[in-house]
Amino acid sequence: xxxxxxxxxxxxxxxxxVMQRMDNMQPALAEIGEDMTESxxxxxxxxxxxxxxxxxxxxxxxxxxxxGLFKNSHKKDGTLSKRGAARAASKKPGTGETKALQxxxxxxxxxxxxxxxGSPMVYGAMFNYGGTREAFPHLxxxxxxxxxxxxxxxxxxNIVDIVGTYIVGA
Numbered sequence: 001x002x003x004x005x006x007x008x009x010x011x012x013x014x015x016x017x018v019m020q021r022m023d024n025m026q027p028a029l030a031e032i033g034e035d036m037t038e039s040x041x042x043x044x045x046x047x048x049x050x051x052x053x054x055x056x057x058x059x060x061x062x063x064x065x066x067x068g069l070f071k072n073s074h075k076k077d078g079t080l081s082k083r084g085a086a087r088a089a090s091k092k093p094g095t096g097e098t099k100a101l102q103x104x105x106x107x108x109x110x111x112x113x114x115x116x117x118g119s120p121m122v123y124g125a126m127f128n129y130g131g132t133r134e135a136f137p138h139l140x141x142x143x144x145x146x147x148x149x150x151x152x153x154x155x156x157x158n159i160v161d162i163v164g165t166y167i168v169g170a
Contacts, residue, residue: 015048025113028163028166029109036107040149056144056146058091058092129144
């Protein structure tokens with residue numbers, strides 16, 4: 001006869017570790033916060049939404065205002081200089097002179113079970129969701145949504161992996 005046995009104490013010890021980790025998800029949430037902060041910053045570098053959709057290009061008004069920040073962007077006759085044309089061509093949406101929105105993305109742990117990821121910049125929501133001049137009369141025109149605060153399929157898979165790895169204690 002073949003016998004097999006299980007050391008119940010070992011199984012109970014493993015389950016106890018799983019239960020302890022599930023009671024304190026902060027380490028996993030902090031890792032998710034770090035990863036998602038970097039993911040959202042990459043959306044600015046790529047000028048793409050989390051689903052890979054390219055952001056709407058800058059309006060002519062935005063490019064003109066941006067070029068106005070730099071000397072030598074225009075020739076004396078008002079046309080673009082080579083330097084100004086290069087600046088205009090390389091201007092990505094959401095990347096102004098200070099890059100304040102993309103550089104202030106951070107995360108914050110809230111209690112034992114929540115992580116919030118975003119930017120404290122007041123115009124972040126307008127950038128992410130867009131807005132119309134009809135709804136916001138102070139705008140100089142409609143602003144298209146350029147989503148940066150969201151989850152890609154890869155982000156979701158990464159979050160599942162982080163949580164799973166943390167819970168089993170690997």
